[in-house]
Amino acid sequence: MQDKNFRSLLTTFLIVLLVFSLMACTNTSSKDTSQDTNQDSNPQNNEQASTEDDESANGSEEVVTLRMIIRVNPEYVVEGNPIIEELEKRTNTNLEIEAPPINNYSDRLNIVMASGDLPDIIYLGDMGTLYRNWAKDGLLLKLDEYFEKSMPNAKKVLTEEELAFTRIPELDNGLYSLPRVQTKPWDNIIYRKDWLEALGLEVPTTPKEFAEVMLAFAKNDPDGNGQDDTYGWSYNRAMGHLHRNLIGGFNIRPNSVPDENGNYELMQAQEGYMQFVDWLREMYINGAMDPEWYLTKYAEDDEKWNAGKLGAVYTNKITEHMTSPTNTQVKKTNPKAELVAGPPLRPEGKTVSDVYYPPQIWGNWGISADSEHIERAVAFLDYGYTDECNELLVIGMEGVTYTRFDPKTRFALRTPEQQEAAAKYTSTYASINFQTQDKGLLFVPGGTEEEFNTFMQAYEEIGKQTHRITYLPETIIPGIREILVKIEDSGINTRYQEYETKYICGQISREEFVNFIQNEYIPAYEEYMNAIRESGINKK
Template sequence: MCELISKQLLGISIAATLIFTATGCGSSSTTTKTSRQALPESIQNLSFDEHLNISVGYWNIEEMEKATEPDAMTQYIEDLFNITLEPIAVTWSNYKERYQILSATGSLPDVFATLTLSSNDNNDSATFSDFINTGAIRALPEDLTDYPRLNEILDSVSYTRYTDGKYYAIPRVSFLDPVLGATDAAMLVRRDWMDNLGISDPESFQDFADMTIAFAKNDPDGNGIDDTLGYNVNSINALGKWVILGIAPECNVYSWTENNGFYVPSWSTDAFKQVVKDYRLLYEEGGLDPDFYTKSPSSVMDDFAAGRLGALEYKSSPSSLMELKNRWDALNDKSFEDCVDVLPVFPAPDGIRYSNSSSSFWSESYISSDVDDTKAERILALFEFLLSDEGQDFCHYGLEGIDYEKDKDGNYSCLLDTKGESLTTALARKYPSSILFSGIATWGGSWKDFEVNDMNTLRYGKFATILASESANYCKEHTTQVSRPYAFMSYPKEPTEEFSASNAFKQFISCIIGNDDAVDMWENVLKQMRSDGLDEYIQMQNENFAKSQN
């Protein structure tokens, strides 16, 4: 069962602050002030006398890029650090290719976020090595004394040092507590459909299959029309991230698994054959959406929100549930609260209920090698601010004195009229740059995001906050997290197309929808790969990793 964002919040100050309501929180004409006192103490003595232009590459900041004038959050940062930000927007579909082109032409942004070390795909980690070997990015300073928050993060993932002993990546932390990685894989279900059909929580894969088949075939909404679907995943690359936890847990992310100190791709193990077999069953019997492999993430989300899909493999963080509820409210007349639940994971064949484990960070930020020391220092100072308590307040609540107030006891009060939207949505609408600032340095990732309190209710909505909290705590108390060899997984691999996780996944899809016996098809895939050198490739990656540890 079971993203996050962070900061301490708590309670309501009654004497000097405004009282929260479920729909908004008033307004204020108070102005905020830009002062070096807003900076973490460690960087208050750094010189920002020289004005600098800093280009920043990030996902989905087109509005910020097109704006003729910076919004107030951008202006605050530019004034605080004496910089002018030059946003460069990339999309989720083009960012890898875009950065490769910019790297090849020597025109990378000064700082940019992308996915390399934390990817399950060998070719992404190979891109990390390529960035370094071609001189596209610069190493972080050896002395990070002025940046204690950043230094703490790097110490926690010391295995991300390159073979030269230097750090190049700034990990964008997702989960400060590893347990919260469980929320990265969840099954959202139509609880009302289960009740209509008399279905209890599944206790095995077969129970789950039977439930999804019933959703597709037994008119769960009672309208007398054959218009419902069983199960699908919001993003095809995450197919099985929750379901496979109850089949072969170590295989649920198509990455590497360890056996007595030797590492192999999970999809090459015997256990994965059962995954192939079970997914063919889901597909043939109608439990899995017959068009699962062609639908976009948006269309799958709309299927669930509009009442066509009964089980959505997704996430259970507050922000993810908020996004889903927003879609639901736009497309469905029924109450989200009355219809939707997070399904407890069913036990694996060994009787244990497993939950997902994810790296503490997902994606990374890098500094271009064209950046000189002065600009690099300013970029790191900006990151240190965004990682600080003050910076997290800024990212999550906006501008102090305009969008929120904080009293001497640390209680927060919202000043922004949200007009019934979640605070996160209202801030993004008011300040398009909030997308950049809330994610470029860290995703957040603490239990404070899962606390049921007034500010989280404003950020995500009451039901999303409650459901996320219940789901995370269920995983903490009742499941065992899958163990993963993160040091090996993040170590740069030799580039390969045939033996990449993405190619293996494509072959897996072919076996699901194929006509011949699914397991026979999969065994033939592995036979061909081994004939082409899979075992030698695996041996080479193990040897390279072993050398790096000496």
Template sequence: MNRGQKRLTWLLAAALALVLAAGCAGNANNGAAGNGGNDTGNGASDGTATGGSGSNAEEPLEIQMFAGLYNEVPDMDNAFWTEWQARTNTKLNVEWVPSGDLDTKLDLLLASAELPEVLAAPNFRRPTLVNAIKSGAFWDLTPFLGDFSAYPNLRDNVVDNAYKYRTIDGKIYSLPGSRSPIDIGIKIRKDWLDKLNIPVPTTLDEYEAALKQLVEGDPDGNGQDDTLGLIGGGVIVSDGDESFAAGFGALDPAYNDEGGLIYTQLNPKYTEMIEWFRGLYADGVLSQEFSVMKRTQSEELYKTGRAASYARSIWWDKEWEDSNKKNGQPDAEIMNLTMEGPGGTAVALTTGGNGAFLISKKVPEEKVWRLLDYFEQSASQELTDLAYYGIEGVHHTVEDDQKVLNEQGVLEINTTSKQVGVLASLKYGKVVSASGSKAYNEAKIAEVEHFDQVGTVNPFGYLMSDTWNNVWARYESEWKSMVTQAIVGQITIDEYKAFIAKINALPEAKQAYQEFAEGYAAFHEQQ
């Protein structure tokens, strides 16, 4: 059943002639937008919403949303959020959850069943979320989206395979947070390398040696032995775990004797990486507090010139260079490394749309249509441009055909400002700095433009198995503890390997690995 037919069914059930007439008019507008006219709700040149259910002829669409907070809590009445809501004809009521607490709060929310209308989840594969989807907590969007003819932005402006990655039992329950596959870079302070005459590392061995020299060499010149090497958080170094794993070949498919596809963290190549990190820790290169360090702490250490290396999104480089310069390091320069390891290049790519927007089943069907119109508009180039650069003259100026954020722009336009809409995919959207000059951004693109040729996508970024979710729910916490103990030397590597072997030998783990192998083969047959 197509979109117009579903709406008509709803309207006939209501048996209200006035509503029927309004619904028909709305469908006419939407059809015009979807049949080769302007993208639905992309907005007129004066910034007003046009077309579809986003038309200002209707009352603003109120949206209750749960979303990640990556900066300070935003003032929803500031210039950016006022403009976003005006263009989309919405009133957003967002529960902003700090990124470090996001997974925990998400699990609690799903367990409570007190879901918001829209859930913006950072990982569409999180087992608790998948279980909630399968239990009927969210709308199946497949019949709403149909052939996407009414949603050209959601069809054309997202990354390749965006919906293929996220199907569950052949159905689409979430819309992608469409972002660049080139995202994470293993950063190093290039100015510190130059100061101590250390060549730019091109292998993981050279990287380890360079960090040891930096840690011992007082590169900030403060006369104190306080320089940290590699920092991070999470299991090892959070966002950098997969990048380093790629260098050991741990993101490449590895099969057990029965032909099952082994989960990345239990892959023998991943264990090789753990052993390497053990050496970094023993040499004082890996921060001694890695296991308890939160993302906000790592970020503060890096932007104040306390650490040599950190793995995060590339677009942070300019902001963190500027912060270091303000903190007495005027020559601060950050670069992202391309390094060869024993099993490959230490560059991980994302699926390009890992985040997910889901609509609670408690939302009435008619409002689902309006929410989809909102997300269709959010995936337009116009709204994407607004999310990245704000309003000309208010948030940015134009210099050499390059939009550059001003002070107000840096304050209001950030990662958090991109969390409430799908947005159009930009190849270098997680690379270029909105506050950087044209020359700066061109140089940054040149630094990493080869990443999509040498990088690796973790297949477990899109493969799913209910069997594995049940296994990993029992062992993940213990596995994290064992990783820490292995790295800091509280247990031997052989003890760690024995723990991994125990999980891999479980009958249910072997069953899950068979399911992963079948899913991997099926996915690539469709390529």
């Protein structure tokens, strides 16, 4: 009986012991598993936390794909471009860039805008009817709120005068794109320095001096080849009609600039206009001017200049062109050719040339209203208004497109190989904004010390003789474009060109021309000028 009780107690004891042993094992296993889990996960968590801290400190974000359509020169290479790759790193983006041929860009853009599949960032290059219609159709993102709250760089750089070009009055004066603004070097006229020296002449500064020099270039064999095959210059009405390099010498103001009494006058109604065309007529008749000037299309005067036939070019010329291949090609025709810059013409007795100078808007950038990455597209565009971004896009990278860049002089020294790389990988067209954040020149043209010195000499000399007067053109006035379309449709501008050509070429009298201007041309612009008067533009 006792044995039986003993065995029963022993069995109970062993069962209890076994239960406790199993419980102990389970607890130990749980603790070990917990410890193992913590040992496996803690380093990972710490690493993740560290990474997040680093990302936060660096302002990094998830890489997103942004699609762009841009207008660039034919030499520019998109695929395998190290500058674009660097831009992607800086902005944490993968850029899918479409760059249609520059000559067909507008056609391709129209197709893209009508496709319903817009890229995130769009170089519009249009501030007229097409742009307004795209905004009205809801294709473009309204940027006002983003500009105020999320675009500190753009807000710091762009002025209200510049933004006026991309605001749309009929849409609550909304901002549907940002302008690409450029700071240009000084306007100037380029002369053949070797011709001046051969004839013992100085760089002209007034209309009278200009006419005398042009006549000498045409009649006195400045190139010394013994042939009567040169002219002073060619009046390019296609690109340089009433150009600011010329009209300051006759005190002609833009239509939108009032006189000292606050009165607005059409340029052709101002006293200086007839003095100007009289001046042109005299040079045509005495042979100082290219006799086929009226046939000039686009930049054909540059072609005659490069062929060594002209002694001066003025159309849209700035000091940058002193080293530009566009104008230095004349040295291939005549290796001894030398160039010199002269100031915009000024009236007799003045030592400084007044040049009316509107904000230089070189296209505009918009964002698709349907972009899946609006915030990132906005941030990308805002980055485009920093020196860091535009120096990369236009000047490039050290060791790739230049050897040395001086941020003070804005000059980049390049080897021949780097000049080739710069032509492929950088472009002024690729810039988001073409000026520094303090409105200075983004870069000084030229890749050699000689070109730098040539530019700086011209820049400093013309700068001393130039007074720029900033003004807003009438094209920003609401409704004025529609008025201009009606004027164009009336055919009056075609008749004006015919009459002006005939007068300059001596085919009609001064009285006939004045009669046309006063009785037909000026009245045709009355509604246009009234819109300017009502706006009060440029009045202080």
